[in-house]
Amino acid sequence: MSYLVTIQDTTYTVSLDDREGKVALRIDGRTLEIDMASIHEDRLFSLLVDGRSYTAVAATRGEQREVKVNGVSSEVTVEDEQLARLRGQVKSRRRAGSEQIKAPMPGRIVYVSVAVGDTVESGQGVVVIEAMKMENELHAHAGGTVKDIRVGEGDTVDKNDVLVVIGD
């Protein structure tokens, strides 16, 4: 079986052959044999790769899959390579469109730094939210035009409330 694994901006192609604890695996041309043993609750594993010892954790945070290897945490997406190829076009179509900036936690809106119609760049701060006694700035992931602003300063918001909508 082959999988496409994306971590940050890098996509690795992994093909593997899994037999009872030992997994033979090719990752971007490098061949590895992994001895994998469950330590606790099917989430925490000990991996031995040519003798090198790694402790690996699989977790979910909401929709996001996360793995942690020797303390280094990465958000990952994994796709079956064949299916990924079939879906290629659908994906890129879906990726376009609007971005919703949501409240990452319940809190109070301190400041909205954009207005409807403004052009924002990728990474630009748009809203400041206060929670846990700290002010935190939320950023646009992709650039675009501010289509809608759904909160005002001083508003109390719940987690995942949409605050600002940015479109193409």
Add this chain to the structure above:
Amino acid sequence: MSYLVTIQDTTYTVSLDDREGKVALRIDGRTLEIDMASIHEDRLFSLLVDGRSYTAVAATRGEQREVKVNGVSSEVTVEDEQLARLRGQVKSRRRAGSEQIKAPMPGRIVYVSVAVGDTVESGQGVVVIEAMKMENELHAHAGGTVKDIRVGEGDTVDKNDVLVVIGD
């Protein structure tokens, strides 16, 4: 509802009224109100009893139920009081009979200190088993006559293997 709870040699009669976190309860004439909150995985609880703070754990060890309150561990049996009354006679009949001394862990038999036909007293050592680099003596819980010896010195045994049978 009323329950009979036995810890060591003491049986407590507990009647309770359980409503959403707060439990009103009478135990051997003492009335308590317990505020009970789950801390982790439905096993670890915080109890507040008239302000006193207790941390309580429910666990199973094989057939045995165990509770641990502020670090003090107790093996408990709990019975519905009405059912317990109905079963009274069945119980006492079952309690009589033979005692099987079983291996509490895998190990090697070092020494058998009784022979078939010997009379043993409650608490008397009958077998020495070696495990984890240590020798451990196993004792008869009730007195009686040795009916059967199923192992010899030097034998390797598995957990729960019957080693010696003691009868009335």
Add this chain to the structure above:
Amino acid sequence: MIRKILIANRGEIAVRVIRTCREMGIETTAVFSEADRTALHVQFADEAFCIGDAPSSDSYLHMDRIIDTAQKAGADAVHPGYGFLSENADFADRCVEAGITFIGPSGDAMRAMGSKTAARKTMSRAGVPVVPGTEEGIESDEEGLGVAESIGYPVLVKAAMGGGGKGMRVVESPDDLAGALRTARSEAQSAFGDDTVYLEKYLVEPRHVEFQVLADQHGNVVHLGERECSVQRRHQKLIEESPSCILDDALRNAMGEAAVRAAEAVGYTNAGTVEFIVDQDRQFYFLEMNTRLQVEHPVTELRTGQDLVRRQIEIAAGMPLPFRQEDVRLHGASLECRISAEDPNAQFMPSVGAVTRLSEPGGPGVRLDSGFCAGYEVPIYYDPMIAKLIVWAEKREEAIARMKRALEEYDIGGIKTTIPFHLRALSDPRFISGDYSTSFVETMGPDEDAGADERHIAAAFAAIMKHREARRATPAGVGGDGADGAGESPWKLTGRRDAMRRER
């Protein structure tokens, strides 16, 4: 003697105080908000009482309920921890009026240090150097321009009642002064209910060095050496260490003596901290006095062998200090990293949620002051700091290596924490050399790709997990599509099972 103490706080500092009380055979009463019913300090205390709703103003800041609870529980004394009511002079006074020992300085000593302008005046008189600037509030823009001219730009506009960076503005040129005065006044009014602001010389790349003092009720005042706290972000300390790399014995003695004079000048009792800034010429200036136990007090505990909470309780009970200045010995090197539920890769955004997995560091020279256990749900209402990791070693470089080792062992699942930030900071050549200032964090470079090998393995591991979940899904698959992972995945199951547990 004190038999029972109410701890008017939560989190790791409440747990910290309870630990010493247990060791002293003193009973403990915890208070908690509705959000903290299952918190560790509630579990660890002998008794615990709910004092209100989740927001601090309804619970940990609610003086009436706290004093009422102390009286009902029969507590002889209240320990305020840090934050919340710890520097509230009225609260200290009200405890005393209610016949309860307040474990800290008197309300008057707090007031003397609470106003920055008043404190600057007192310190000047006591011969403690203060940053050049005004001892009174600035009344007009004209007055401000004159003062700024005389002390030289850049200048700092500060709120007299300020703290935590609020109501503070750096002004580089006369053009910006009027605007800065206006915004600082408005911030100060809303944050502290007092719009008095004053001017200070703004020191470039200063270092933040503070001295721990202890003062009993019999006139004995000692200092226990320094802590360097220059690794800060938005005026929040992140890493503290002792000794400071820029102090030699002569400077340490001079600053320590100044700290003792500062405490004496206001009739201070109990534990307190005198904060200084040290400029690039190694001149030191009084910044402020924190009239409470500090977050970073364990750094001093490890270097001196003292239990500062024990000393606080003894002092509050009227006992004399059991040692004198000449008995204080400073050993080795100590370092603290504050562990917060924040994502250092997303501008330190708070990270709430349940701690699904916990594995704590141990072994030689490692101390963990934690406020949570596995299963804990980090609430959104309070400070995101959830634990402190402190190490000691004979030498500074050994302490740094030990801290990195301990951070690598520390595994907290389910939430993001500042552990990766600390690992980066401790690997920064400036930190290693000891040549860093309060601008350290903002001038840290982008995250180096240190975990390349780990990410390679992470990709392999993720593929294996996906493969196994697909394989498991197929036989049970209702309608198949197993290879897509649409079936029940162990990964998803794990998440769902956790969610169920939380709901119960």
Add this chain to the structure above:
Amino acid sequence: MIRKILIANRGEIAVRVIRTCREMGIETTAVFSEADRTALHVQFADEAFCIGDAPSSDSYLHMDRIIDTAQKAGADAVHPGYGFLSENADFADRCVEAGITFIGPSGDAMRAMGSKTAARKTMSRAGVPVVPGTEEGIESDEEGLGVAESIGYPVLVKAAMGGGGKGMRVVESPDDLAGALRTARSEAQSAFGDDTVYLEKYLVEPRHVEFQVLADQHGNVVHLGERECSVQRRHQKLIEESPSCILDDALRNAMGEAAVRAAEAVGYTNAGTVEFIVDQDRQFYFLEMNTRLQVEHPVTELRTGQDLVRRQIEIAAGMPLPFRQEDVRLHGASLECRISAEDPNAQFMPSVGAVTRLSEPGGPGVRLDSGFCAGYEVPIYYDPMIAKLIVWAEKREEAIARMKRALEEYDIGGIKTTIPFHLRALSDPRFISGDYSTSFVETMGPDEDAGADERHIAAAFAAIMKHREARRATPAGVGGDGADGAGESPWKLTGRRDAMRRER
């Protein structure tokens, strides 16, 4: 310098050694048996290799495989920990022959101390007091009777190659001597392959006090003070502390100097421990020298601030000791409790199984050297000690209170441990007063009913759990009988869920 170390051990000591290696920037190679695939030392090491089946003889005692693994991994050095091959002179020699640094003394120094009769002779010559007795094996019953008569009953029959209480018999009168010689010879032959036994005066209620020594390859030998280890059961130490309550500075210096002479007499290098017994008249006698790091070395680390594993590695690398005897400072009081997977309420029966829940103690003055994490399955093949809890405080009574506080915080679920034993022992008036001997454990009273209130609450809690499980079972109940708890119980579900996890 040493770049990579193979740790020829398992459990907490392997983890302990790995920690210092990490801090020194030295790579680590773990070895493990089939039973230890998921053990903590495998997780913590940079690399790990399986060296055989679960029984020690097939793995941790298998010299060929260990040396072979060290060579394949490119390790410069081997650290043997304690137990297993740590005092095996042949193994030390074979490492050297294979070009691998053995982190410990030379094989010859081990041999000189390995035979108790030879060591007694060497010590006598070096002016180190030994217990009255023979320096040669006893050949005949007649010879034995003569010697016993001259030193006076009771006497102790001991195996020359002995250790751990095997081949040891106390003889109260001449009638019992011949029988004791016979059984001791037979035990010695089967345990050590050598039936030589000798006679010693049996000291009544002695105290076990040992001295830590460090010796470099340049002739520097120092001692780091004592550890009192009189709390023993079947010659296994359970609690160790420093300082010993029976030593004053004069006796400490005399014993420390004797310990240094003992090490010098055999050309000892690296870390070692000289064990003495001290009789009721405070006379001390050489007992034996342990030619390795001891289990209880952290007690000394906390009192001296030294990292003994770091010192061991430096010494093995040929570096001189970085301090001299007069630089050694002993601070405060330190205490260690060995945490074993044993049931103290059932004659210390080993308790195997999975650790289902783990909450570790922390806070001021607490150090935990643990060899396991949550989920760990305690194997049946090895020593049941799974962790060591060590505390430090300024004064002994504070250290005892701190240890009790830490033991109360320590929650290990799924297996029985010796934590309740330690809590009892530390509450024993004899321990508190410091007036105890090696007979302490066997003369401990029956378990007092200290937890009456807890048991009352336990009964209430158990009833609530039963009630909830019955209530939950009823609606889903297939065929009812819910009140009997025959339906799916959360209690049972929990157990079953754990079992499933383990099987996967």
